[in-house]
Amino acid sequence: VLDELSPVLDLGLLEVEEVVRTLAAKPARMEVIVTGRGAPRSLVQLADLHSEMRAHRREANDSAGIAGIEIYTGEGKGKSTSALGKALQAIGRGISQDKSHRVLILQWLKGGSGYTEDAAIAALRESYPHLVDHLRSGRDAIVWRGQQQPIDYVEAERAWEIARAAISSGLYKTVILDELNPTVDLELLPVEPIMQTLLRKPAETEVIITGRCKNPPAYFDLASVHSEMVCHKHYAERGVDLKRGVDY
Template identity: 30%
Template sequence: MEIETPPVLRDTPKPTGERRGLVIVHTGTGKGKSTAAFGLALRAHGRGKKVKVYQFMKVPSARFGEHRLFEQLGIPIEGLGDGFSWKSRDLGHSAELALAGWSRAEAAVRAGEHFMVVLDEIMYPLRYGWIPLQSVLDCLRERPAHVHVVLTGRGAPQELVDLADTVTEMTLVKHHFQAGVPAQRGIED
């Protein structure tokens, strides 16, 4: 590792634009997309802002770590799906759940009652054609100006990347699954 000298002067111009709701996308093959979105939700909640989290691939009865904590903190989190496609017994039903879930999430975004709406793992039903991309793009363009929307999942469509204000691509460098280490409570769930 090479030691660096810390900067003493700002190397970017100070923004002068107006504050407004942002569209933030976390995508890529690396770990941390949902975790980053949940961190934003916690940060907003910590500032007294109203937050809602929708998880497109989790079942409504899911009790992962984020569900337990968000419940304790009073942050609503809603599972909209029936698990990942390889666990589904009926992909047609999975598609129906995703579309019905999108209807609820879209209504929340458009209503403008929340400072932030997280659409966790929405890229999967978008990529599978279960939710029309144009419907999501229209909702994001037409949402109230103060609403922040965070979208996660691998393979964000280019149209969504183009529309977003901030896009982070998580890059897989190394993953414990590759060494045969299974998912662990508190890390993956």
């Protein structure tokens, strides 16, 4: 992971051509992820995946939203991984500064096993059981619109009841609601209870909500941060299989 390499290149602190040549010659099994603003065109052309995070700007007369509510949505890759990155920062804060800074990671539509982040989360839980909790919900299958099964509603509600109690309790300083947006978009959960819970959340609790959706639910208006992942290029469009350890 070459974090903030793009602005380093944009500032002329490294030779772009040398970096591009090095990346072009990387071992086939090595995954390189470059982040930051201002990626040079030659680097973007070399990449087989390019996502851009765009902030949604509010109109001058709109409210600023509620501090501590963030939403990551859009068609591009990086929504869940951005939220998990925030979770990692929060866990680090709990380790180094505030032992009461507990983190809850709740994931909808991601039942079953085999998700590679589970091992990392389990390792953190083993070392710091008082700082991080994790729960998956849903079937081990994709839920398609119009093909929802009764168990999908049960699983969605089960996870939401835990989320509602966790947010309201103030016990957790950071709560990740991963793939809540498509869960609501599929009408597996009603919007109003989510709205009421977010409106009443403790000021010190940060809630991060992820997932794409066709129809933005009303709670989007409550967010103080709303970022959209825009997909410019994805290897799946060329028929390349999703990558284990990268995509799931």
